[in-house]
Amino acid sequence: MIHFLRTAGEPQFAELIRNVTVTLGREVVLSCVVDNLAEYKVGWLRAEDETILSLHRRVVTHNPRVAVTTRVSVGSSQQSRTWNVLHIRKVKESDEGCYVCQINTFVMMKQVGCIRVQVPPNIVDESTSDVSVNEFDNVTLVCKATGKPVPRIVWRREDGQNNMIPINPQWNATSFISSSWHRGRVKVDDENEEKLRLYGVTRRMMAVYLCIASNDVPPIVSKRIVLKVNFAPLVTTTTNQIADGVLGIEIRLTCQIESHPPSLNHWMKRDRNNSITAVLPRKYSVKDEKLNSPSNYKTNTMLTIHDIQPEDVRNSYICVAVNLMGQAEASIPFYDV
Structure with missing residues (x-):
């Protein structure tokens, strides 16, 4: 519990706590800067459930990833400025939220700073594995990815022959650019472009397809899906x-x-x-x-x-x-x- 004291001269927050965006697994720092702290104490709480994390220089939470550092400077006017800094190491998604810096004045003073946790993309096991179909059948390749922000999915052929992937992946089926691909049609659908639908697949569509997931949080990840197309032999001399x-x-x-x-x-x-x-x-x-x-x-x-x-x-x-x-x-x- 944070106790409150009465005093004639009360502290003031010197600046706002900056909200921070941090990548999963990194360290995040929130700084609470106070002028004229004197004998008052600063504490940190988790806003969501009011869990007390620290009192002054002492960490009271049992979370070993939490630490607090304090630094004091005195200006020419003899006014002191105190930096009370909350550190959270190896950030998890559950750390996302707002944190309260409060001073135990008679009328409690507090400021709030928020942490936003970004999560790199990850392709989940529900995605399509290697596929074998007969020529002229239809097939759908599925690639699901998690992350924060929600990842974008891009489809490519590993051999670089991407003229059969539509430039503008909308619901309308798009013909292949080359006339030699006239049997096959392809479209990408779902809001996040998770599905690549191939219609009337031909032998020329047999390839390794790359599902590439990105959300501006490194690293970009990809998955290889091998599409095998079965057909009877054609012999020419x-x-x-x-x-x-x-x-x-x-x-x-x-x-x-x-x-x-x-x-x-x-x-x-x-x-x-x-x-x-x-x-x-x-x-x-x-x-x-x-x-x-x-x-x-x-x-x-x-x-x-x-x-x-x-x-x-x-x-x-x-x-x-x-x-x-x-x-x-x-x-x-x-x-x-």
Whole structure:
């Protein structure tokens, strides 16, 4: 309890207590400056519940994060000025509120200063984890973040291909800028842009998406969400035809495959009687090479034919790709010159 004294000369507050904004975990300081304090005492209270924190130089709360310091100076007029400073270390959200500096004069004198606690953004576990969908399905990616002020959410592709994210994220669906993305539409909704809705997803939308949360309180945080788009293989040849005047040399045939999940690839050969058999080692070698595409769903499969002989040029060669979504193939024929 703070006791009150009677005296002829009473103290005066020299300046207002400044309100303070502090980041979670930092130290906050409120200064109560009094002229002519003399034998009076200064105390600090929590305004919300009137919990007494300190009396003069002594901390009475059991909170180990609270401390009080006092400094006195005497001017040329012999008038003293006292700084009674409240320190709260490792600030928590629960410390937010107003604090009262009061002097135990007969008619109690008091001032109030307030603390506002800012909390860095944090992405909560309710956000979307990695997602796998079939091509042309719809999917919604969700990213929820807490913090004070309320965090803003921005969506980006990790590979930098952000032309498919609308510049003005409103409720209206926005077409992709590039015509090659014509199947997909995207919109960002909710007040805090927590949801990224993708419509009719295509293989080109398969990527790592970044949910970035910020509220001007460092640090900015982000979460990676991997979107996998499943589709049946598509096989195209980069070698259309092979001339038969290539006897005795080595030649390489190449097919490009788009697939997800990644396909199992193999080569077959078809003779002029339309009989299909597998290619065998020694005479043939097969190599798959993953292409460095943004979504990493493209592969080149290559068949090398060693020491071509007349029986080799009587065949056409077939590259075959198989995954859980289906199968596809392409044929590369020889032709006479």
